[in-house]
């Protein structure tokens with residue numbers, strides 16, 4: 001039986017012929033690990049020495065995966081997607097921040113984005129990466145339980161204030177907020193703060209969503225314990241498989257500890273499915289965002305919604321994909337009436353380089369995804385040619 005996700009006409013209805021050809025070119029390159037490594041080194045070198053490569057990157061890569069440099073730049077894309085029933089989540093690039101001034105400016109930026117998106121149905125969530133609000137080494141120390149000296153303590157208090165400030169602003173403006181998950185080395189500090197925020201802001205409705213990475217074999221137990229030990233709120237969980245697998249494995253090997261990641265892809269898939277079962281067994285206590293490009297996972301949720309009598313457009317369940325990937329899932333879900341958004345990264349090209357490099361590396365290291373994207377683009381190019389002859 002043909003899956004609803006093989007409909008490339010609707011999937012790529014917003015893409016011009018040129019944009020499809022650019023996608024074909026891009027995913028052909030990304031498929032090749034050697035070219036990705038070479039491209040990454042050349043780009044880093046060029047940016048370091050201020051060689052004029054920004055416009056080339058912007059034209060070929062940035063415009064495929066990102067919405068623009070400012071939130072206003074993103075507006076035409078947001079509107080076009082919303083016409084197709086696809087919402088947007090604006091993700092300001094923040095990965096390179098290191099100083100207190102940068103953390104403060106990032107904090108202000110997150111507040112201003114919430115101000116920008118409030119009362120806009122087409123942008124139902126805000127999002128932030130916790131280590132954009134404070135020094136990653138502090139998150140590491142807090143995660144491992146090492147006590148902080150007085151200076152670090154003051155610094156950590158500022159992190160907590162910023163974290164809480166973003167959630168408070170979201171709550172005050174009725175904007176749902178997604179907290180990204182990061183490496184295991186910093187995750188416990190993030191989880192503990194996220195749970196505090198849920199206990200404070202999720203009493204009447206689900207405002208705060210923490211991310212659960214199901215490639216970690218300990219996460220199902222983590223969710224079970226959370227629900228057992230806390231009552232009176234709705235938990236917001238963004239279920240993902242996880243984006244830092246190779247880094248996690250390398251680190252575990254260096255530290256000679258058991259890797260936090262499931263032993264192989266099928267173990268991750270099984271764990272992800274168990275996570276979904278857990279969510280639906282507790283659907284009166286959990287709101288779910290599924291961040292995935294995996295068709296089987298999305299189909300499983302669709303079928304569980306139907307079995308549990310959850311309406312397609314119930315605000316309890318959202319699907320999300322990254323802009324520039326898996327349009328076949330996003331636009332076909334939207335056509336069927338499900339809640340779905342694209343993460344739309346934006347910001348200066350230089351700041352977005354770590355994000356773009358991660359997309360390229362993730363795509364070249366994860367078997368299947370790039371082939372899938374490329375095949376869909378090729379199918380649509382072929383389909384358009386056949387209707388034009």
Ligand SMILES: Cc1cc2nc3c(=O)[nH]c(=O)nc-3n(C[C@H](O)[C@H](O)[C@H](O)COP(=O)(O)OP(=O)(O)OC[C@H]3O[C@@H](n4cnc5c(N)ncnc54)[C@H](O)[C@@H]3O)c2cc1C
Pocket residue numbers: 179180181182211213215240241242243244245261262263264265266268290291292293294297320321322343366368369
């Ligand atoms: C909306 C959205 C939000 C996201 N937010 C976050 C976030 O906050 N934090 C974060 O870490 N990631 C995040 N991600 C990325 C996500 O974790 C995955 O890396 C990405 O979506 C690929 O997984 P998949 O479910 O789409 O598809 P698939 O292609 O089915 O799965 C690929 C994933 O499976 C896992 N995997 C692959 N090979 C193996 C192996 N050999 N052993 C064990 N596991 C394996 C890895 O997690 C890999 O990324 C987000 C993704 C989306 C779409």
